Amino acid sequence: MPQTLPPNLSAAQFDRALAGWRAIVGDAHVLSSDAGLAVYIDPFAPGEPHAFAASAAVLPASVDEIRAVLRIANQYRIPLWTVSTGRNFAYGGAAPRLTGSVVLDLQRMNRILEVNETLAYALVEPGVSYFDLYAHLRDKGYKLWVDPPAAGWGSVVGNTLERGFGYTDYGDHAAAQCGMEVMLANGDLLRTGMGGVEIGTAWQLYQPGYGPSFDAMFMQSNYGIVTKLGVWLMPAPPAYLLGEIQFRREADLEAIVEILRPLRLDATIRNHAVIEGGLRRAAGLSPRRQWYDGTGAMPESAVQAMLDKLGVGRWNLHFALYGTPELIDARYALIERAFARVPDARLTAARHAGDAQPTGGGDRNMAGIPAMTAFRMLDWRGGAGAHVDFAPICPATGRDAMRQYTMVKARAAEYGFDYYGGFTAGARHLHHIFAAIFDRDDANQVEQAGALLRSLMSDARAAGYGEYRAHLAYMDFAAAQYSFNDGASLRFAETLKDALDPNGILAPGKQGIWPAAWRDRRGYT
Amino acid sequence: MPQTLPPNLSAAQFDRALAGWRAIVGDAHVLSSDAGLAVYIDPFAPGEPHAFAASAAVLPASVDEIRAVLRIANQYRIPLWTVSTGRNFAYGGAAPRLTGSVVLDLQRMNRILEVNETLAYALVEPGVSYFDLYAHLRDKGYKLWVDPPAAGWGSVVGNTLERGFGYTDYGDHAAAQCGMEVMLANGDLLRTGMGGVEIGTAWQLYQPGYGPSFDAMFMQSNYGIVTKLGVWLMPAPPAYLLGEIQFRREADLEAIVEILRPLRLDATIRNHAVIEGGLRRAAGLSPRRQWYDGTGAMPESAVQAMLDKLGVGRWNLHFALYGTPELIDARYALIERAFARVPDARLTAARHAGDAQPTGGGDRNMAGIPAMTAFRMLDWRGGAGAHVDFAPICPATGRDAMRQYTMVKARAAEYGFDYYGGFTAGARHLHHIFAAIFDRDDANQVEQAGALLRSLMSDARAAGYGEYRAHLAYMDFAAAQYSFNDGASLRFAETLKDALDPNGILAPGKQGIWPAAWRDRRGYT
Structure with missing residues (x-):
C-alpha cells in the first residue's frame, strides 16, 4: 500500500523531519517501512485496521531526546501519538487516532x-x-x-x-x-x-x-x-485468602451487587472484586465450539448446559482478603454471613501464606503476580481472535447492574455475540466490561462487532450511562456523551489543549480532545 | 481609614460596578462600608490586618447571579476573591490576597x-x-x-x-x-x-x-x-473504638512514626491518626499561665511538670477504629502488640456502639460530630488569642519527623514560642502542623509570629520540605519552594490561568498563582 504521510505534509517535508529525528535518536530508532510499522497497526480493529495508520514511529531513549523530537514536530506541525508500550490491544494498541500521526514510542525508556x-x-x-x-x-x-x-x-x-x-x-x-x-x-x-x-x-x-x-x-x-x-x-501481606462465590441464577446479579456494596463501603472487601459472567468464566476453561457450533449468540440452553458441566456459576464473584490470618477470618465470616441470603450461593476459599503462590491464572493476579491468561479469551470463538470492549460506568446498585446487563446482553445477541462480560467493583460504582469477541479474519464478524459497539454506545447514551474509556474508533462518540451544557467539559478540555499545545502536535483526538489545528477531524470514525 | 478601592480603579468606576452588582444581588448583599467589611478582615493576621483588605463583598444567591457578577468584574477588571464561608482563620479567614479585591462570598448558597x-x-x-x-x-x-x-x-x-x-x-x-x-x-x-x-x-x-x-x-x-x-x-459503623496512647519521651516520636506507618499502610488503622504534642494536648485542658508566666518559650522543666500533673504524654497518639466489635478487637490487638515495644507507652481505649456519642470534644470529631473545641487553643497564651500555622509535609519516617520537630521547636523557642503542634498521619506522609499562638493585641507578639513563620519557611526550604498550604502572607513564599526546573510548576499553573481567565479576575495571587494582569504583585508580602 502507498506510504502514509502525516496530514498536510509533503513527502519531501516528511523526509526532512525523519532525517532530523534519525540524527537525534539514531537510524535504528526511526521506523517508517511497512515492516517496521506493522506493530503499530491496530491489532484488534473493529473495522479497517489501516483507518488508524501511523506514518512512522520514533523511539527516543531519554527526556532530552524527547525534547529534541518535539522541536522538529513543532517545526513541521507533525502530530505525535505517544505510547508507553502500546499493548492494550482492545483499545487500539499502539495505533494513533489521527491517521498519519507519528507514534512516539517510549518503550526504550524502561528504567x-x-x-x-x-x-x-x-x-x-x-x-x-x-x-x-x-x-x-x-x-x-x-x-x-x-x-x-x-x-x-x-x-x-x-x-x-x-x-x-x-x-x-x-x-x-x-x-x-x-x-x-x-x-x-x-x-x-x-x-x-x-x-x-x-x-x-x-x-x-x-x-x-x-x-x-x-x-x-x-x-x-x-x-x-x-x-x-x-x-x-x-x-506484602502476611497471608491472603482468595474467595469465589458461585451464583446459579441470572437475576442473582441484583442481590450480589446489593450485598457487595456495603462490604466494599465498610472495607470488609478492599480489593476490586469481580462479578464475572458465567460465560466469561467458562471461556477460561474451554473453547466455544465444545458447547455450541451454530451461528448467532449461544442459546440459553447451551449456556446453561456448559455452566453445569464445568461447574461454573451464572455469576462468579471473586474477591481477595489480605492481612493477618485473624483479620482475614473475621472478615471472611462477615462475607459468608452476608451472601448466605442468596439461595444456592456456593462459597469456596483458598488460604495462602503471604509468600505462597496460587495455581490458577486469574488467581495469580489477585496474588500480585502478572500473567497473560487474559488472552485465553481470544480462543473463545476460534480463528484470529480479537475483541473490542464496551466499558460503561455503572452505579453500584442491583437495579443499575441488571439494567446494563439486560441491555447489553440483548443487543449483543441481536448482532450475534455472546454476553462475555462482568463487573469490577469499586465502592460506589462498577466498571461494567463487555467484550465483543470476533475473528479478525472474518470480515462479517469484524463489521458486526463495530456495529454492535456503536449500538451499545447509543443505548448507553439514551440510558444516561457514560463510558470510562473507548477504542480509537469511538473516542469522539464517547466524549460526545458528556454533553452537559452543550459540551462544556470538552470545551474546557480544548481550551486547555490550545493553551498548552498551540501547534496541536500531541495526540490529536485523544479521548475526543482535538487541538485547533485538527478540530475538523472530529468524527465518529 | 480611607476607602479601599480595587487596584487600578477610580472611585467613580468602582461605584458603577457596585451599582451593577446591587442590581443583580440586591442592596443588602453588596457590602462596602467599614462595618460591613469588618468580617472580611484577616482575623489572625501575623502582621498588619489591613494588608489584605477587601474593597467590597458581594453575596450572590445562585449560579445565575454569579454569572452576572462575573460579567461586571470582567468589564471593569475587578479581582474577585471567592470564599465559601471564609472561616479558616489561621490562613487568612475571608480576606483576599490582593488588596482591594472584592470578596465573592458564597455563604447564601447553602443548600x-x-x-x-x-x-x-x-x-x-x-x-x-x-x-x-x-x-x-x-x-x-x-x-x-x-x-x-x-x-x-x-x-x-x-x-x-x-x-x-x-x-x-x-x-x-x-x-x-x-x-x-x-x-x-x-x-x-x-x-x-x-x-x-x-x-x-x-x-x-x-x-x-x-x-x-x-x-x-x-x-x-x-x-x-x-x-x-x-x-x-x-x-455509620456498627461500633467504634477511640484509642489514645501516651508516650513519655520526646525521642519516642521516632518509634511512634516507625510503628504507625505499617499499621496505616496495611489499613489496620484507617483514620488520620494524630500524634499530638504534649503541650497541644495540655492546652486543651488548661491555660499556660497556670504553669508558667515568664517570657519566652516555656522551659522544659515547666513543660514536664505540666504534663506530669495533667497526666498527659509527651506525645499522644489518637486513633479510631470503626466496624464490627470483632474486627475492632482484632485490629486493636495488633495495635496493642505493636506499640508495646515502646517503653512506658500507656494505651487506653473507649468502645462505643455506633450510635453512641463520646464525651470529649476532640473525640467527638473522631465520632463524626462537628465541634468548635479547636478554638480552645486561643486561650493558651491569653489576651486576644490568634494563631498562624506552619504546615510542612513530612515523609512518614521517624527520622524525618524528629528532624522537623527538632527544627521547628528550636526555631520557635528562638522567637519566644512554645512548640504547639503535632502530626496527622497519612499512610506515606505526615501533615506536620505547628501553630504559633499569639495575642493579636500585642504588637510585639504579632511581629514575632510573622518573623518566626518566615524563618520556619526558610528552614523548610533548606531542608527540602514543602508546605501543603499557607497563609495569605506566605502564599508566594511557599509557592517559590516548588522550584524544580526554574519554577516549572508555577509556570505551568500560570499558563493555564491566562488561558482560563484572561482578564485576571479570579483570586489573583491565590497559592502564588498570578494572572498576567497582576503578575507584578507577586512578592513575599
Whole structure:
C-alpha cells in the first residue's frame, strides 16, 4: 500500500523531519517501512485496521531526546501519538487516532528509577511493564507487591495513565499514582506535586502538593508526555485468602451487587472484586465450539448446559482478603454471613501464606503476580481472535447492574455475540466490561462487532450511562456523551489543549480532545 | 481609614460596578462600608490586618447571579476573591490576597442538594457547613457520618477545596470528593467527571469520568468558582473504638512514626491518626499561665511538670477504629502488640456502639460530630488569642519527623514560642502542623509570629520540605519552594490561568498563582 504521510505534509517535508529525528535518536530508532510499522497497526480493529495508520514511529531513549523530537514536530506541525508500550490491544494498541500521526514510542525508556521498601513505592519510566517491575521486586527481595492488570505485559505508566485497574487492594491504579514528570509540547519539563521541591523526598509520598494538582489531567489526555511516574505498592501481606462465590441464577446479579456494596463501603472487601459472567468464566476453561457450533449468540440452553458441566456459576464473584490470618477470618465470616441470603450461593476459599503462590491464572493476579491468561479469551470463538470492549460506568446498585446487563446482553445477541462480560467493583460504582469477541479474519464478524459497539454506545447514551474509556474508533462518540451544557467539559478540555499545545502536535483526538489545528477531524470514525 | 478601592480603579468606576452588582444581588448583599467589611478582615493576621483588605463583598444567591457578577468584574477588571464561608482563620479567614479585591462570598448558597444513603454521598453548595450537614443527616435519620475538620463551622466545599482533613476513615477530604460544578471566569458552567452525562446518575459515584480529570486542579486554585461539590460520606459503623496512647519521651516520636506507618499502610488503622504534642494536648485542658508566666518559650522543666500533673504524654497518639466489635478487637490487638515495644507507652481505649456519642470534644470529631473545641487553643497564651500555622509535609519516617520537630521547636523557642503542634498521619506522609499562638493585641507578639513563620519557611526550604498550604502572607513564599526546573510548576499553573481567565479576575495571587494582569504583585508580602 502507498506510504502514509502525516496530514498536510509533503513527502519531501516528511523526509526532512525523519532525517532530523534519525540524527537525534539514531537510524535504528526511526521506523517508517511497512515492516517496521506493522506493530503499530491496530491489532484488534473493529473495522479497517489501516483507518488508524501511523506514518512512522520514533523511539527516543531519554527526556532530552524527547525534547529534541518535539522541536522538529513543532517545526513541521507533525502530530505525535505517544505510547508507553502500546499493548492494550482492545483499545487500539499502539495505533494513533489521527491517521498519519507519528507514534512516539517510549518503550526504550524502561528504567526502574527507584524502589523504596519502607515507604512502599516505585518510580518508573514508561517502558517498564508489570512483568519487569514484578521481576525486579522479586529479584531484589523487596517485600512489596505490584497490582497487575489483566495482561502483565502492559506498561505500568501506560496502564495507570489510561486508568486501568487490577485485582488487589491497590486495584485503582490512578488512585495509587503519586507524582509525575511530564514534558510539555514546548519542551518544558514539569514535576507534579511535591516533585517541585528540588531536594525534597516526598514526591512519591503525598499526592497533591501545594496549589492545584495536575496529575489527573495528564490521564487519558494529550496535554503532555509523562516521562516518569510514581506508583504506590502494597506491602506484602502476611497471608491472603482468595474467595469465589458461585451464583446459579441470572437475576442473582441484583442481590450480589446489593450485598457487595456495603462490604466494599465498610472495607470488609478492599480489593476490586469481580462479578464475572458465567460465560466469561467458562471461556477460561474451554473453547466455544465444545458447547455450541451454530451461528448467532449461544442459546440459553447451551449456556446453561456448559455452566453445569464445568461447574461454573451464572455469576462468579471473586474477591481477595489480605492481612493477618485473624483479620482475614473475621472478615471472611462477615462475607459468608452476608451472601448466605442468596439461595444456592456456593462459597469456596483458598488460604495462602503471604509468600505462597496460587495455581490458577486469574488467581495469580489477585496474588500480585502478572500473567497473560487474559488472552485465553481470544480462543473463545476460534480463528484470529480479537475483541473490542464496551466499558460503561455503572452505579453500584442491583437495579443499575441488571439494567446494563439486560441491555447489553440483548443487543449483543441481536448482532450475534455472546454476553462475555462482568463487573469490577469499586465502592460506589462498577466498571461494567463487555467484550465483543470476533475473528479478525472474518470480515462479517469484524463489521458486526463495530456495529454492535456503536449500538451499545447509543443505548448507553439514551440510558444516561457514560463510558470510562473507548477504542480509537469511538473516542469522539464517547466524549460526545458528556454533553452537559452543550459540551462544556470538552470545551474546557480544548481550551486547555490550545493553551498548552498551540501547534496541536500531541495526540490529536485523544479521548475526543482535538487541538485547533485538527478540530475538523472530529468524527465518529 | 480611607476607602479601599480595587487596584487600578477610580472611585467613580468602582461605584458603577457596585451599582451593577446591587442590581443583580440586591442592596443588602453588596457590602462596602467599614462595618460591613469588618468580617472580611484577616482575623489572625501575623502582621498588619489591613494588608489584605477587601474593597467590597458581594453575596450572590445562585449560579445565575454569579454569572452576572462575573460579567461586571470582567468589564471593569475587578479581582474577585471567592470564599465559601471564609472561616479558616489561621490562613487568612475571608480576606483576599490582593488588596482591594472584592470578596465573592458564597455563604447564601447553602443548600444540601442531595443525600443518597444507599450510595453514601451528599451534593452540597458552598455555604453548607459541617454543622449544617451533620444536623441534616441526623434530622432525616440518614445512617451516614460526616468527617468534620477541627472547627465544625467550616464549609464542606471550602475545606475540601483547600484540602483540609478530618479524623475518621474519610479524613482525606480531597480524596473523598466526587464531582464538581464549576463556573469559569467567562461564565461557562462545567460539571466534572460523570457530571457531563446530563441524564446520568454517576456524578457522585466515580471520580475521574472520561478523558482528563479536572477536579484536583480546582483545589487550592483560582481557575474557577466551585458552585456544587459531591462528597462521599461514611456509612455509620456498627461500633467504634477511640484509642489514645501516651508516650513519655520526646525521642519516642521516632518509634511512634516507625510503628504507625505499617499499621496505616496495611489499613489496620484507617483514620488520620494524630500524634499530638504534649503541650497541644495540655492546652486543651488548661491555660499556660497556670504553669508558667515568664517570657519566652516555656522551659522544659515547666513543660514536664505540666504534663506530669495533667497526666498527659509527651506525645499522644489518637486513633479510631470503626466496624464490627470483632474486627475492632482484632485490629486493636495488633495495635496493642505493636506499640508495646515502646517503653512506658500507656494505651487506653473507649468502645462505643455506633450510635453512641463520646464525651470529649476532640473525640467527638473522631465520632463524626462537628465541634468548635479547636478554638480552645486561643486561650493558651491569653489576651486576644490568634494563631498562624506552619504546615510542612513530612515523609512518614521517624527520622524525618524528629528532624522537623527538632527544627521547628528550636526555631520557635528562638522567637519566644512554645512548640504547639503535632502530626496527622497519612499512610506515606505526615501533615506536620505547628501553630504559633499569639495575642493579636500585642504588637510585639504579632511581629514575632510573622518573623518566626518566615524563618520556619526558610528552614523548610533548606531542608527540602514543602508546605501543603499557607497563609495569605506566605502564599508566594511557599509557592517559590516548588522550584524544580526554574519554577516549572508555577509556570505551568500560570499558563493555564491566562488561558482560563484572561482578564485576571479570579483570586489573583491565590497559592502564588498570578494572572498576567497582576503578575507584578507577586512578592513575599
